[in-house]
Structure formats: structure tokens, C-alpha cells
Amino acid sequence: MSTIASVPMLDLKRQFSAIGDEMNAALRAVNESGMFILGPEVKKLEENIARYSHAKYAVGCASGSDALLLALMAARVGAGDEVIVPSFTFFATASCVPRVGATPIFADIDPVTFNLDPQKVAEKLTEKTRAIIVVHLFGQACDMEAFQALARDYETKYGRKLYVIEDSCQAIGAEFKGVQVGAWGDASCLSFYPTKNLGGAGDGGMVVTNNEEMAQRVTLLRGHGMSPRYYHKEIGVNSRLDSYQAAVLNVKLNYLEQWTQAREANAARYERLFTEAGLKDQIVTPQKVGERRHVWNQYVIRVKNGKRDALRAHFAEKKIGSDIYYPLGLHQQECFAYLGYKPNDLPETLLAANEVLALPIFPELTAEEQAYLVETAREFLK
Ligand SMILES: *Cc1c(COP(=O)(O)O)cnc(C)c1O
Numbered sequence: 001m002s003t004i005a006s007v008p009m010l011d012l013k014r015q016f017s018a019i020g021d022e023m024n025a026a027l028r029a030v031n032e033s034g035m036f037i038l039g040p041e042v043k044k045l046e047e048n049i050a051r052y053s054h055a056k057y058a059v060g061c062a063s064g065s066d067a068l069l070l071a072l073m074a075a076r077v078g079a080g081d082e083v084i085v086p087s088f089t090f091f092a093t094a095s096c097v098p099r100v101g102a103t104p105i106f107a108d109i110d111p112v113t114f115n116l117d118p119q120k121v122a123e124k125l126t127e128k129t130r131a132i133i134v135v136h137l138f139g140q141a142c143d144m145e146a147f148q149a150l151a152r153d154y155e156t157k158y159g160r161k162l163y164v165i166e167d168s169c170q171a172i173g174a175e176f177k178g179v180q181v182g183a184w185g186d187a188s189c190l191s192f193y194p195t196k197n198l199g200g201a202g203d204g205g206m207v208v209t210n211n212e213e214m215a216q217r218v219t220l221l222r223g224h225g226m227s228p229r230y231y232h233k234e235i236g237v238n239s240r241l242d243s244y245q246a247a248v249l250n251v252k253l254n255y256l257e258q259w260t261q262a263r264e265a266n267a268a269r270y271e272r273l274f275t276e277a278g279l280k281d282q283i284v285t286p287q288k289v290g291e292r293r294h295v296w297n298q299y300v301i302r303v304k305n306g307k308r309d310a311l312r313a314h315f316a317e318k319k320i321g322s323d324i325y326y327p328l329g330l331h332q333q334e335c336f337a338y339l340g341y342k343p344n345d346l347p348e349t350l351l352a353a354n355e356v357l358a359l360p361i362f363p364e365l366t367a368e369e370q371a372y373l374v375e376t377a378r379e380f381l382k
Helices: 012-033 039-052 064-074 092-099 118-124 144-158 212-222 243-253 256-276 308-317 334-339 347-355 367-381
Strands: 057-061 082-086 103-107 129-135 163-167 187-191 205-209 299-303 356-359
Touching: 012 039, 012 243, 039 057, 039 205, 039 243, 057 064, 057 212, 064 092, 064 163, 064 187, 064 205, 064 212, 082 092, 092 103, 092 129, 103 118, 103 334, 118 144, 129 144, 144 163, 205 212, 256 299, 256 367, 299 308, 299 347, 308 356, 308 367, 347 356
Parallel strands: 082 103, 082 129, 129 163, 163 187
Antiparallel strands: 057 205, 187 205, 299 356
């Protein structure tokens, strides 16, 4: 008999009870310093994240959404340009595109990884394509070699650069062929939203790059295009990272590897539990595919036979948290109706949106809680 009464989707209080003293001390030091915007803590975080990502530069900004916007602005993507993006992702991957005056072109996903399918992207390249935004969704890296090859072929064929921008907001620490996300594309965008694997005490983001010009342009554009003070070279935005966030993130970064390993162990345990429960005919568990490191920001199953919503309601009755990332492809969103997509234009996206269910995977989740969740699923589906 299980003694578990509920399982949260995410419980940051458990993390705080482990490292709260360190976080409070870091915040106190910021208060005493009187420096609240950018400053030494942000510089230290930029250096730490660049080192962690094996990239040359990292530039802090106000959110992951702004990191994507700044990367496009820095690449001078604008009116008349097309940017290929997945439809099965968080809204910010695509909303940055019309913000710079360009047109988002939605491409379908690979059903196993949920990531953009390079073949589907290839079919959408035109003489107007200026960038591809690949998303390492749920924490699993994309096939970056395939996207690099697309960009190289494009440059040969059309004689101009095709930017590859990585949306790594869910994937800090993920790897493809032993190389971290962020080191592959022209720019990689991170989010420090509290539910991400490295989350702050509020909003925050960063652009990671090996390209010096990209780093300089993002630095200029995040501060109103101002250089020197009160002289504006370009129209930028106000998107600075504050010292509070950087101070908390500098503390948490020391634990990130340990937390990622706990997420990996939780994913392996779910795989064993769902197999032992005999549920693999009704539930498709997420798989890490060859030569990648999956950092499991989300553990997303597919529930077959149209039972996803019923299972989710049953979980809710038993006080087990779950969530749907994402219930609707971006190509079906009201705000993108002007682009004229029909639901079935992207059949894998449509199917995923109807089947996916994200389960708790946070590092402090216990083996007992996982067993209770899988047993609850078994009772319901059998
Ligand atoms: C969280 C997230 C973002 C946006 O990050 P914010 O910091 O919330 O602005 C962008 N893309 C993906 C895939 C995300 O998961």
C-alpha cells in the first residue's frame, strides 16, 4: 500500500530547502552591493555559462523570448525574410519572427524526438529563407549535423548565409555527438525561467555564441543600441539581466550537473516501471536517440487510443500533476491564422498535440512517487 497522497508536477520548494541558505546569502550580497542591473554578478554568470557551454561568448538578457528576438535582430533578419520554425514548440520560438517583420514558415517534426525533421525543413527552403530556428525540445538535442549541412548547401546554392539559431531554452547541457547545444549554431538561446533546468528567481535569458560579431551585436541591441552612453547606433530594446537573477543562477549552476543526472535517473526509472507494468502497448515512452544527451526538462509520453485527456483527468483526481506541452500547434493558433495553414498541413504536429502528456520529472521527485504514478496509470488503463 502506497502512503503517497499527491505528486506535484514540479516542486521548487524541495530545491530551496536544499540550497536556500546559499541563495539567500547571494541575494543579500547583491542588496549590499547596490548594483541591481547587469554588473559583476551578470558578468560572472556570462563567463560561467560560456565556459559551461564550451562557447566563446554569452550575453545575458531579460528572458529566453528576448534572447530569440535579439538573435534575429543581431542577424539582421527583417521584412521580406522567411524563418523556418517548428509548430510543435513554445510560442516564443515563432513569435520573435513577426516581431522583426519576417514571416514564420512552420515545418513538421520527427515523431520520435518531437524535434524539427531536417527533411521537412529542406522542403521549405526558398530564396527568401534567412534563418532556421531549431528547438531542442524537452531537453533532447536536434540532429545538428543535418541542419549544418542544410545551411552549407543553401549557401552554395543561393550564395548567401542561412543562419541556424538554436532555441536551447529547455536544453542547457544537452549534447549532440558529445558537443553541447549552443556550440553548433550561429547563436543559441537560453531561458532561466524558474521551470527550466537552470531556473532563476524570476525571468532571465542569454544568447550563447562562438561568433564575436553576434555577441557584440546582441550586447549593443539589448541596451537600446546605445554606445557610447546616450548615443544610439541602432534601435535596440531594453532587455538587461538583473543582478538578482545572476546571483541565484551562479549558485544554482554549481548543482546543474547533479540535477541533470537525477533527471536522467528518473527517466530511466519511468522506462523500467512502465515496461514492468505492461503499459508499453498503450503508452509510448520518450526515447533518447543515438549519440545525444537528453537533459529531460520534460518527460513527455504519448497516450494512445484517444485516452490522453481521460488519463490526465484521472491523475488529477488522484492528485498527480501532469501537463500538456503543447495542446495546439502554433500553425493552428489564432494569432497565426493570417498565414493560412490548415491543421493537417503538419500531421505529426497535429497527432503529437493530441497524444502528449508531460509527467513530473524534477530532480527531487522520489522513486515512491514515480511508482505511485505508474501504478495509478496501470489501474486506469488495464
Ligand atoms: C521557455 C521557452 C522559451 C521562452 O523563454 P522565456 O524565458 O520564458 O521567455 C522559448 N522557447 C522554448 C522552447 C521554451 O521552452
